[in-house]
Amino acid sequence: MGVTLRVAEPDPLLSLDGVTLRYGSGASAVTAVQDITVDLAVGDRLVLLGPSGCGKSSLLRAVGGFQPVDGGRIHLRGKPVGKPGPDRMAVFQEFDQLLPWRTVLGNVRYALQRGRGLDRATAGKRARDWIGRVGLTRVLDAYPHTLSGGMKQRVAIARAFALEPDLLLMDEPFAALDALTRRQMQDELLALCEQTGASVLFVTHGIDEAIRVGTHVLSLSPHPGRMKALIPVPLAARQRGTTAFAQLEASLQADLLGEADQDTAPPSGERRHG
């Protein structure tokens, strides 16, 4: 099980096959990512890691159905991904992703009514449960503008989990938070993922965050993003402060800085961190 570079299991949850994304056309076209091939199994948390501008967000948006592909294919549960839908819930970096005219409860409940067709009472019950799970019961009736950045992100996370999507898409959801809150939220996210078995595609340029959050890290080259390596995160490395964590961090750091470019073998995570 787990992420593979090629389709190796009969039913991957998410399958990217030679995906290329471009902006514009003709001489002014910009290639954002090129020839990305990777599978994700149910329960995997695949982190897209790479320098600014390597196309991580573009790839995530394409999986979300917000952006068309210019080459290759993206399948979710064997079907080509279509327009955005509740099967792929996204959490973005920005703090303004909640509806400002609805309360915390209203935001999550409304998403459940719209996205899952639940009646108001059932949606309200599930919304309260999820808001409780991110520790925000005391602000159920508050409006987003009265919340801190971390609280807003927690609501967005509660909303995303509440819809029980096939895949959670997270684009640097903690990047705008202070370092302490960021760490706390990484740990909270990890706990929620472990409780629910959620499958996640997560974008970051933070090595520490990639190791903490991911079951696998796909490292991408600088613009245009191409696959450099797919690295499974060993269980022992998931704990900060361990030797395994430090070793993987150093290895990814070297990778990002380009030292691994001298390796001419085709990209394969197992060759590096089996």
Ligand SMILES: Nc1ncnc2c1ncn2[C@@H]1O[C@H](COP(=O)(O)OP(=O)(O)OP(=O)(O)O)[C@@H](O)[C@H]1O
């Ligand atoms: N709407 C757009 N129009 C034209 N070019 C774009 C657009 N969005 C992104 N790009 C270009 O595509 C490339 C990839 O951008 P993208 O935002 O996906 O990278 P990223 O790795 O997520 O960067 P960051 O970590 O800084 O958010 C960049 O060269 C960027 O300038």
